[in-house]
Amino acid sequence: MSTTTGPGPGPTETSAPEVGARSLTGLLRGLDWRRYIIYIGFVVVFMVFAVTLGDRGFVSSNNLLNIFRQAATISIIAVGVTFVISCAEIDLSVGSVAGLASVCTAMAISNWGIVAGILAGLAVGVVVGAINGTLVSMLNIPSFLVTLGMLGMAAGVAQWITGSAPQPILDDTYNLIFGGGNFGPVPGLLVWMALFVALGTVVLAKTRFGRQVLATGGNRIAAEFSGVRTRRIKFQVMLLSAVVASVAGMLYAGRLESGRFQWGAGDELSAIAAVILGGTSLFGGYGTVIGTLFGSLMISLINNGLILAGLETSQQQVVRGAIIILAVALGRRK
Amino acid sequence: MSSEESAAASRLEGRDAAVRMRGISKSFDGVRVLTDVDFEVRRGEVHALAGGNGAGKSTLMKILQGVYSLDAGEIEIDGQPVQLSSIQDARAAGIGMVFQEFSLVPTLTVAQNISLGVEPLGRAGLIRDREAVRQARAVFAEMEVDVDPRAVVGDLGTAYWQLTEIAKALSQQARVLIMDEPTASLAKHEADALFELVGRLTQRGISVIYISHRMEEVYRIADRITILRDGRRLLTKPLTEVSPEEIVQGIVGKEIEGQMSYLQRNAYGDVGEPVLELRDVTAGPRVQGISFQVARGEIVGLAGLMGSGRTELARVLFGIDPIRSGSIVVRGVELRLQGPQDAIRAGIALIPEDRRAQGLILDHSVRENLTLPLLGRMRRGPLLDDRKGRALARGLIERFRVKVADPDRPVRRLSGGNQQKVVIAKWLGTDPQILVMDEPTAGVDIGTKNEILAAIRSLADQGMAVLMISSEYPELLAVSDRVVVLRDGRVHRQMDRAEIPDENHLQLVVQGA
Structure with a gap:
């Protein structure tokens, strides 16, 4: 049972040539580039489009502004969804909540004026969010099921009360403020987007509420044992998500000068894709709003580039799907 | 090595090595974790592996399980050099792991867990459930234990989980079992049964690598011990040739002075006013009318068997589970706890039992x-x-x-x-005034344990009221000024420390003799 060192060079000799390789991988690991994959990916995709589509006006300021404009509503919805997913829940109802809010706002404006319209839109978010939140936090029904049900209900109500007809908004002030006009030289939509992203970033990263959301998503039991009221936190994120979605619906209404049940339909999937692309953990516990912003910009960027490249809608869907899967796969945390 | 040769406790005389690791080195991010470690386990041997925090035990075992690759060194299993680059490789080579945090699927049955990934298939590729049950039954018969293969794992107690883990490893032809703190969540009779099982397994030539911080266990079942310190092997010796002091010193790296014996503290003791007072606290079947007090500066040990209501009481005190009747009084004010945040506000802190899940x-x-x-x-x-x-x-x-x-x-x-x-x-x-600790030293090495015990004493000296739950009587007796023994959710006895001569006495009281 002797433990004589085996034949061949001792460990000190063999380790010498490995040091270089190891410190390089160590350095790469130290950078934790996976966390920043969305930013790297954004730059790479942007460069590729800039080079290949430069002659088709990809880099024109007008087109760049377009990319932002198209990303705006999704980004705003995705800010709310970032909180929900960071908390290890999901909200599938955001798209149809936006649609319902657009409809209610439009109808209230034509009957009682602009203030009533804004209140009606927000009320949609509050009511739906409170229902979602109560069912998830008090009755412990999985948010996936609750919001899947709510997705259908909100869309159904919006279609029902309007008889499937678009509800025009003739109030110019409303349309101007909610996404239709410009604030100075800047399109109003971008201001709204910047406002929500900034607020979301600060709240998630810099407030007690945000920290408690992440803690609840990371380990609900440990958070509860640490004095976090995790039920209340879950209720609050569901509420927040729906209210933010209702604001997005009001922006649809302002930009398109009407309320319609289709506005926002399908946005839940784009928003979730943006959140996950942005590096928020699908299992909760980690999330960033800035990442989410770049996630939705990335989706918008890809859409825009593929259109300029002349791909058909069907082809766009395939390429977009592939890019999203690739980005998420690269950014997967070990 | 000479002592080792001579030692070869008669049982192991002439046995071949089942596992031989030589010159193992490993670094993470440029930090050396293992340096030139040799480790050998013979067929049919129980080999204890000891070491303090960060000594490299887990890393060495993860290399053997194929989780980590090694930077330098070689591994032989049954005399054959092997490359273990994945868990599958290690399993194929006959290395089985009984996890500290169990690796079973709670919603599947015992038999389904055992056959997971190696299900017996019939024609058309469908799983033959009855065959899986039969195989599981055969393994349990070999182990000479009684477990129903059709039971759903989640419905069983932890002792059965562990048996299922062992059966799973054995059914995959494991010849070396790694057990990491296997008795941490077992009651005494369950641990005894486990030791008997280990004895039977070694009879059949299966080797066991046994990681435990509990000294008595190591002496009871292990043939040899290897101590790691700072990523190097300090010694490998038969247990007949090494004293407990030598082991402790080897792990800690320095002489430790009587931390494990009771120190008469400059306690507030009987002069201190009661900070925490339980009056007839009832909540569920395991908390049935419990009353006692904890004074300022006092450490009260809470002893009892598994299921006696200790953890359940801690949960009620911290507002996690609601109180049914009776009252919890802190500094003369009755608490109405709606949740942990209310307990925190009242100055109560709970160090929960399971740091990974709850802490x-x-x-x-x-x-x-x-x-x-x-x-x-x-x-x-x-x-x-x-x-x-x-x-x-x-x-x-x-x-x-x-x-x-x-x-x-x-x-x-x-x-x-x-x-x-x-x-x-x-x-x-x-800055709590009342500290409730549930198994605060579970799964930590002896050096850290001593630090924790010393900290508990000094907190009490500063005036904190401490309620400590522990299944380890030596440490309970080392710090407690008073011991409350629970049985079946009720206070069975309250004793001053001076009334308890030694841990055997406490053991008897707890078991109700």
Whole structure:
């Protein structure tokens, strides 16, 4: 049972040539580039489009502004969804909540004026969010099921009360403020987007509420044992998500000068894709709003580039799907 | 090596090595974790592996399980050189692991878990469930234990989980079993049954690598012990040739003076007014009319068997489970606890039993974990001030001597002992007046355990009322000024420390003899 060192060079000799390789991988690991994959990916995709589509006006300021404009509503919805997913829940109802809010706002404006319209839109978010939140936090029904049900209900109500007809908004002030006009030289939509992203970033990263959301998503039991009221936190994120979605619906209404049940339909999937692309953990516990912003910009960027490249809608869907899967796969945390 | 040769405790005379690891070295991010470690286990041997926090035990075992690759060194299994680059490789080579955190699927049956991944298939590729049950039954018969293969794992107690784990490894032809703190969650008779099982397994030529911080167990079942310190092998000896003091010293690296014996503290004791008073507290079947008091500066030990209601009582005290009747009084004020936040506000802190599930958010950083209960103190207006958070965390890390390279790295990366220190430090940050600890030293090495016990004493000296639950009588007796014994959810006995001559006496009282 002797433990004589085996034949061949001792460990000190063999380790010498490995040091270089190891410190390089160590350095790469130290950078934790996976966390920043969305930013790297954004730059790479942007460069590729800039080079290949430069002659088709990809880099024109007008087109760049377009990319932002198209990303705006999704980004705003995705800010709310970032909180929900960071908390290890999901909200599938955001798209149809936006649609319902657009409809209610439009109808209230034509009957009682602009203030009533804004209140009606927000009320949609509050009511739906409170229902979602109560069912998830008090009755412990999985948010996936609750919001899947709510997705259908909100869309159904919006279609029902309007008889499937678009509800025009003739109030110019409303349309101007909610996404239709410009604030100075800047399109109003971008201001709204910047406002929500900034607020979301600060709240998630810099407030007690945000920290408690992440803690609840990371380990609900440990958070509860640490004095976090995790039920209340879950209720609050569901509420927040729906209210933010209702604001997005009001922006649809302002930009398109009407309320319609289709506005926002399908946005839940784009928003979730943006959140996950942005590096928020699908299992909760980690999330960033800035990442989410770049996630939705990335989706918008890809859409825009593929259109300029002349791909058909069907082809766009395939390429977009592939890019999203690739980005998420690269950014997967070990 | 000469002592080792001579030692070859008669049982092992002439046996071949089942596992031989030579010159193992491993670094993470440029930090050396293992340096030129030799480790050998013979066929049919129970080989204890010991070492303090960060000594390299887990890393060495993870290399053997194929989880980590080695930087230098070689591994032979049954005399054949092997490359273990995945868990599958290790399993194929005959290495089985009985996990500390179990690796079973609770919703599947015992038989389904055992055959997971190697299900017996019939024609058309369908699983033959009856065959799986038969195979499971055969393994249990070989182990000479009685477990129903059709039972759903989640419905069984932890002792059965462990048996299922062992059966799973054996059914995959494991010849070397790694057991990491296998008795941590077992009651005494269950642990005894496990030791008997280990004895039977070694008879059949199966080797066991046994990791435990409990000295009696090591002496009871192990043939030899290897101690690691700072990533190097300190010694390998038969247990007949090594004294407990030598082992402790080897692990800790220095002489430790009587931490495990009771120190008469300068306690407030009977002069202190009761800080915490339980009056006929009832909540569920395991908390049935419990009454006792804890004074300022007093450490009260809570003893009892598994299921006697200790943990359940701690949960009620911390507002996790509701109180049915009776009252909890803190400094003369009756508490109405709606949840942990109310308990925290009343100055109660709970160090929970399971640090991974209840105490920590493993993927979050040390700093974030430490400051979670303190967010209220980091506010500047509506925002959190991370500089304050960093300072708070740094203070707690220093005060509790937690070994962390970088407080911003995930707490998952720390060793078990350091994780436990983070849990304790996290709660001390709230400056509680009443500290409730549920198994505060579970799964930590002897050095950290001593530090924790010393800290508990000094907290009590500063006036904190401490209620400590522990299944380890030596440590319970080392710190408690008074011991409350629970049985079937009721207070069975209350004893002053002076009334308890030794741990055997306490053991008898707990078991109701």
